[in-house]
Amino acid sequence: MDLSLSLQYAVIAMLVVASAWVVLKKQFPGPLRRARIALALPLLREGSPNWRQALGRWIAPAGSVVNGRIAGKDCGGCDGCG
Template identity: 45%
Template structure:
């Protein structure tokens, strides 16, 4: 296997992993936050070195602050005030 082919496979694998992580964060944000916290927690212990603690702080998920700027969307009031109202869908029988 040539070095160029190996590099190509590595880049494709990296893109697949990043795409999967991005999609997972959109679909299951609480699960990914728990996963990030689980990975960061062992790195944040006081017995670890400064570099490991820095990586742990970088990996640690940001907590919701409670204001509309953090984008948590749990209260449902962060949306625009001029949002269109929902309309009911009406189904009609097919024309003959």
């Protein structure tokens, strides 16, 4: 396969992933937030290596995980509390 064609496919794939991320954030904020919390909690356990905890903090939505605890279930992630 030609290099330029492969590059085009790579760029299109990145744009599709970015577009899907925007749609998820806009149309499904609650389920996306719960999925991010579910992915982040195992990484934030005490005794995990620093790189795993940093990855967990990066994945976790802002204000959702504090000292291993999840924000309230009614929290929609609007950051209107503070």
